[in-house]
Amino acid sequence: MQGRILDKSQHTDYLSLDKLIPKKHYLRKVNECIDFSFIEEITESCYCPNNGRPSVAPELYFRMMLIGYIFSIKSTRQLVQDIHYNICYRWFCGLTLNDSIPHHASLSRIKKRYTVEVFEKFFQSIVEQCQQAGLLQSQNVMTDSTLIQANASLNSMKPLNKEVPKNIKPSKDGISENKWHISNKTHRSKTDPDATLAFKSGTLRSLKYKAHVCYDSKSRVISAIKITTGAVHDSQPYLDLIVQLKNKLMLREVIADRAYGSGEVISSLNDMGIQEFIPLFTTRSGKTPDKEIHGINYDEIKKTYICFANIKFKPGKINSEGYISYRTHTKDCRECSLKAICQVPQMKNRDIRVMARHIHADLFQKVKIKMETEEFKEKLRERLWKIEGVMNELKNYHCLSKAKYRGLDNMQIQAYIAAVVINIKRLVNFLLFSVISHCMIKNSASFTTGRYVIYLK
Numbered sequence: 001m002q003g004r005i006l007d008k009s010q011h012t013d014y015l016s017l018d019k020l021i022p023k024k025h026y027l028r029k030v031n032e033c034i035d036f037s038f039i040e041e042i043t044e045s046c047y048c049p050n051n052g053r054p055s056v057a058p059e060l061y062f063r064m065m066l067i068g069y070i071f072s073i074k075s076t077r078q079l080v081q082d083i084h085y086n087i088c089y090r091w092f093c094g095l096t097l098n099d100s101i102p103h104h105a106s107l108s109r110i111k112k113r114y115t116v117e118v119f120e121k122f123f124q125s126i127v128e129q130c131q132q133a134g135l136l137q138s139q140n141v142m143t144d145s146t147l148i149q150a151n152a153s154l155n156s157m158k159p160l161n162k163e164v165p166k167n168i169k170p171s172k173d174g175i176s177e178n179k180w181h182i183s184n185k186t187h188r189s190k191t192d193p194d195a196t197l198a199f200k201s202g203t204l205r206s207l208k209y210k211a212h213v214c215y216d217s218k219s220r221v222i223s224a225i226k227i228t229t230g231a232v233h234d235s236q237p238y239l240d241l242i243v244q245l246k247n248k249l250m251l252r253e254v255i256a257d258r259a260y261g262s263g264e265v266i267s268s269l270n271d272m273g274i275q276e277f278i279p280l281f282t283t284r285s286g287k288t289p290d291k292e293i294h295g296i297n298y299d300e301i302k303k304t305y306i307c308f309a310n311i312k313f314k315p316g317k318i319n320s321e322g323y324i325s326y327r328t329h330t331k332d333c334r335e336c337s338l339k340a341i342c343q344v345p346q347m348k349n350r351d352i353r354v355m356a357r358h359i360h361a362d363l364f365q366k367v368k369i370k371m372e373t374e375e376f377k378e379k380l381r382e383r384l385w386k387i388e389g390v391m392n393e394l395k396n397y398h399c400l401s402k403a404k405y406r407g408l409d410n411m412q413i414q415a416y417i418a419a420v421v422i423n424i425k426r427l428v429n430f431l432l433f434s435v436i437s438h439c440m441i442k443n444s445a446s447f448t449t450g451r452y453v454i455y456l457k
Contacts, residue, residue, distance in 0.1 A: 002040065002043065002044060002046075002047035002049075002054070002055055002057075002058065003054040003055040003056055003057040003058070003060075004040065004054075004057050004059075017087055017090065017091050017096060017097065018091060020087055020091075021087070021088055021091050025088055026070070026428075027067075027070075027088055027089070027091070027092040028092075029428050029432065030066075030070075030092070030424060030428055031092060033427060033428045033431045033432070034126070034129065034424055034427065034428070035129060036059050036062065036063070038125045039058050039059045039062055039122070040058060040059065042118055042121040042122060042125070043058040043114065043118055046113050046114055046115075046118065055110075056102045056106055056107075056110060058110075059094075060093055060094065060095075060102070061102070061107065061110050062122065063092060063093045063094070064079060064080075064083060064093060064102070064107065065107075065417055066417070066420070066421060066424070067079065067082075067083065067089050067092065067093070068399070069398050069399050069417050069418055069420075069421045070398070070421050070424075072397055072398060072399055073399075074399055074402075074404060076104045076107050076108065077104045079104070079107075080101050080102070080103070080104045080107070083095075083101050084101050111410075111413065116409050116412050116413060116416075119412070119413045119416040119417065120416060122416065122417075122420060123225075123416040123419055123420050123423075126420050126423050126424060126427070127221065127222075127223060127423060129427060130219070130221050130423055130426065130427050130430075133427060133430060133431060134430075135219050135221060135426060135427055135430045136216055136219055136221050136223070136249070137218070137219075138216045138217055138218035138219060139249060139250055139251055139252040139253060140216070140217040140218065140251075140252070140253040140254070140255065141214050141215065141216060141217065141223060141242075141245060141249070141251055141253070141254050141255070142214070142215055142216075142217045142254075142255045142256065142383050142386060142387060143212070143213065143214045143215075143238060143241070143254065143255070143256040143260065144212075144213055144234075144256065144257065144383075144387045144391065145210050145211060145212045145213065145234045145259070146210070146211050146213070146391050146394070146395065147198055147199075147200060147208045147209070147210055147230055148208060148209045148210065148211055148227075148230075148395075148400060148401065148402065148403060148411070149206065149207075149208060149401065149402040149403065150189070150192050150195035150206075150207040150208055150209055150230075150402075150403050150406075151191075151192060151195075151402065151403040151404065151405065151406050152189045152191035152192040152195050152207045152406065153191070153207070154182075154206060154207065156189045156190050156191035156192070156207075157182055157187040157188070157189055157190075157207075158187060158188060158189070158190045159186060159187055160185075160186060160187060160188055161186060182197070183197065184196045184197050184231050189207055191406065192207065192403075192406040192407065194209075194229060194406070194407050194408045194411075195207040195208065195209060195229065195230065195403075195406075196208065196229040196230045196231040197230065197231065198210065198229075198230030198231055207230070208230030209227055209228070209229060209230055209403060209408075209411050210227070210228050210229065210230050210232055210234075211225060211226070211227055211394070211400065211415055212225065212226040212227075212228065212234065212237050212238065212241065213225050213387075213390065213391070213394070213419075214241050214242075214245060215386075215387075215390055216249075217253075217255065217382070217383075217386065219426055219430070220386060220389070220390055220426060221422075221423050221426050221427075222390070222419040222422050222423055223245055223248075223249060224241045224244060224245055225415050225416065225419045226240075226241055226412075226415075227408060227411045227412040227415050228408075229408070233259070234259040234260055235259060235260045235262050235264075235265050238256070238260055238265060239264075239265060239268050242254060242269070242272070242274070243272075246272060246274070251272075251274050252273075252274060252275060253274065253275045253276075253277070254269060254274055254275075254276050254277070254278070255276075255277045255278070255379050255380070255382075255383045256276075256277075256278045256383070257278070257279065257380075257383070258278070258279040258280065258281055259281070260278050260281075261278045261279050261280040261281040261367075262281050263322055263358060263359065263360030263363060263364065264322075264360075265278070266278060266360070266363060266367060267360055267363055270363070277376055277379040277380065277383075278367075279367075279371055279380070280364060280367055280368065280371070296308070296344060296355060298357060298361075303315070304326055305326045305355045305357070307328070307342070307344065307353070308338065309336050309337070309338050309342075311328055311332045311333075311336065312328075313326035313327055313328055313353070313355055314326065314327055314328070314329070318359060321358075322358050322359050322360065323356045323357065323358050323359075324356065324357055324358075324359060325354055325355075325356050326354070326355045326356070326357065327352050327353065327354045327355075328352055328353045329352075330352055333352060333353055390422070393422055393425075394418050394419070394422065398418045398421045398422065399414065399417075399418055400414065400415060400418040
């Protein structure tokens with residue numbers, strides 16, 4: 001049966017505790033600005049409505065989790081211990097000095113009871129409060145991804161194929177002393193099968209997850225966050241996230257780095273009527289893989305290449321990279337008088353000339369022109385400093401630098417709570433600043449608080 005937090009606002013012990021909490025304490029601001037009444041509704045389906053003992057109140061559980069992520073308390077045992085003796089934490093959880101704290105094992109069982117969907121609703125409810133308050137109004141979204149260290153070591157990697165010797169010990173660079181290469185195709189972690197080998201330039205390979213983060217460019221509110229294995233490319237879950245956000249935020253503009261600059265992504269964004277500021281994945285996108293040939297032109301009407309001898313190329317199949325191969329007939333090239341000076345690459349030393357063109361070549365050309373504009377460059381510069389700040393907060397201040405649990409679902413839960421903490425910070429600051437702004441009078445003495453200017457009478 002679902003438990004509930006009892007109203008102790010008029011309780012003598014709670015009132016005595018309330019007097020000890022500083023007026024400017026952050027948890028007091030959160031308690032005054034954020035509405036947590038929706039928690040009972042989103043967790044109602046996880047409990048029997050009329051049978052069993054009352055559970056730990058869902059709101060109490062989520063308030064305890066928020067304390068852990070706000071103050072970067074990574075251990076559940078440590079969290080329970082801190083709440084036990086910290087009166088600010090007790091007050092925020094609605095507990096008096098005489099109330100008992102839920103056992104750390106109970107918190108683990110509650111997390112298992114709640115599905116990922118419950119934590120997603122928790123995240124979405126806070127995003128909706130940001131919208132209702134007027135904080136989340138921008139129609140521009142920035143996106144990036146970051147690797148998260150998994151809660152498993154390389155020593156947990158076991159071979160998938162029995163032919164691979166079992167006594168292989170992986171080194172830090174992913175290569176064993178026996179010269180067996182350890183990869184995601186040959187090995188899997190026994191401790192955390194969902195974690196995969198991944199790395200960024202300048203770092204060693206290790207077991208990781210990847211967080212894909214979409215946030216509002218103006219308010220820096222996180223509007224979507226998706227966890228995948230570390231081996232998943234940045235662009236794979238991107239379109240799904242954008243489709244989800246388009247219906248909620250009425251997206252008009254997206255900004256991302258070149259990892260998202262594939263033909264499929266840019267083409268899909270154009271089809272959805274969304275303006276994109278995404279550099280191409282490679283500056284050679286849409287060109288012949290070998291080189292461009294002077295005098296060999298693509299005919300838009302005939303949809304093929306025509307060489308300087310007026311010979312048409314025959315289109316072939318689309319390869320895995322999105323290129324269509326165009327080739328001539330052997331007879332045409334063998335009898336061509338310009339064969340000796342032809343610079344088109346041959347195919348396997350035969351008298352067949354081959355050109356390649358990407359299926360999105362025309363789109364790439366438009367993007368290349370757009371990339372040279374000052375507006376495009378300014379958008380990318382803005383994205384750079386904003387995304388670094390958001391990722392720094394998530395990883396260094398709110399428990400997303402390393403997985404606390406194992407498995408994709410548990411990692412997704414961790415990401416949702418970390419994102420909620422970020423959004424609560426944004427919303428609290430916005431609401432408090434909105435109150436202060438009513439007292440602002442121009443042409444008066446002023447002082448700065450962070451990024452804002454407060455005018456005094």
